[in-house]
Amino acid sequence: MNNNYDHRLINLLVYAMTIESKSNKSINVPTIQIEIIKSNDCDKVITFLRENFFPQAPLASCEPKWIPSAEDEADLRKCIIHYGCSIMAMENDELVGVCIALPKKRSSIDEYYKEAEKAGKTKHGYIMKLLGDTNSKADIFNRYGVEEILYLFLASVAANQRGRNIAGLMTRELMRLGKSMNYEVLSMDCSSYYCAQVCERLGMDCLNSTLYAEYLDEMGEVMFKPKPPHVAMKTYAQRL
Numbered sequence: 011m012n013n014n015y016d017h018r019l020i021n022l023l024v025y026a027m028t029i030e031s032k033s034n035k036s037i038n039v040p041t042i043q044i045e046i047i048k049s050n051d052c053d054k055v056i057t058f059l060r061e062n063f064f065p066q067a068p069l070a071s072c073e074p075k076w077i078p079s080a081e082d083e084a085d086l087r088k089c090i091i092h093y094g095c096s097i098m099a100m101e102n103d104e105l106v107g108v109c110i111a112l113p114k115k116r117s118s119i120d121e122y123y124k125e126a127e128k129a130g131k132t133k134h135g136y137i138m139k140l141l142g143d144t145n146s147k148a149d150i151f152n153r154y155g156v157e158e159i160l161y162l163f164l165a166s167v168a169a170n171q172r173g174r175n176i177a178g179l180m181t182r183e184l185m186r187l188g189k190s191m192n193y194e195v196l197s198m199d200c201s202s203y204y205c206a207q208v209c210e211r212l213g214m215d216c217l218n219s220t221l222y223a224e225y226l227d228e229m230g231e232v233m234f235k236p237k238p239p240h241v242a243m244k245t246y247a248q249r250l
């Protein structure tokens with residue numbers, strides 16, 4: 011791990027620049043600070059995700075809804091504290107965005123399938139199977155010739171702050187943080203159309219796209235029916 015990077019605060023500098031996007035989207039985000047989430051931030055981050063992620067993320071919010079259990083929240087806390095590479099966006103002392111990140115190894119694909127088997131015919135089990143299938147197809151580890159990557163597991167922006175490119179800012183900062191921690195690749199599975207747009211604008215490689223309408227269970231039924239415009243799970247990656 012490179013100590014040159016400030017692990018408490020990624021960027022103390024106020025963003026005074028204009029973020030130019032691939033699609034010519036040009037947004038001024040002058041007052042956002044990006045910080046690494048610390049253990050004493052966990053309560054507010056979990057509350058934020060309860061309000062701004064689970065009820066709106068396409069896979070979590072489509073029927074049957076994924077309402078996070080106490081165990082899910084404890085796992086999120088462990089992940090934030092143990093790996094120390096999750097970040098949050100603050101504006102005037104208000105939490106406006108969160109990215110939960112963790113390392114991911116080649117063995118993760120087998121782990122998705124094992125978890126899917128353990129969870130059986132539940133929402134969690136189906137999501138794990140989808141992640142196993144999409145990550146197998148994306149073939150990240152062979153494609154980039156690496157054994158470990160930084161994985162952006164969950165991105166969330168406050169409902170009243172969307173469309174300001176805050177997710178793009180956070181993802182870009184996570185790339186910098188990942189690089190400073192000697193990761194060579196950042197990857198993300200986008201269940202949301204808007205999230206995929208963020209990755210497209212950052213110029214990330216799209217490695218796989220699985221249409222929900224074609225992803226069937228053992229009875230031939232479509233497993234996930236999120237509302238439009240969310241039509242596919244897309245895996246993106248970027249060499250750092």
Ligand SMILES: CC(C)(COP(=O)(O)OP(=O)(O)OC[C@H]1O[C@@H](n2cnc3c(N)ncnc32)[C@H](O)[C@@H]1OP(=O)(O)O)[C@@H](O)C(=O)NCCC(=O)NCCS
Pocket residue numbers: 035062063066067068165166167168171172173174175176177178199200201202204205207208
């Ligand atoms: C996905 C998400 C993180 C994007 O964050 P963001 O900071 O708003 O991203 P951007 O500002 O770059 O906006 C991305 C695109 O989504 C659009 N958008 C974002 N939220 C929107 C909303 N609620 N309604 C309509 N459009 C929305 C923006 O206009 C933009 O479209 P464009 O590229 O055509 O201009 C955010 O929408 C979110 O938290 N969603 C709920 C949780 C979720 O789905 N997480 C991702 C799971 S993979």
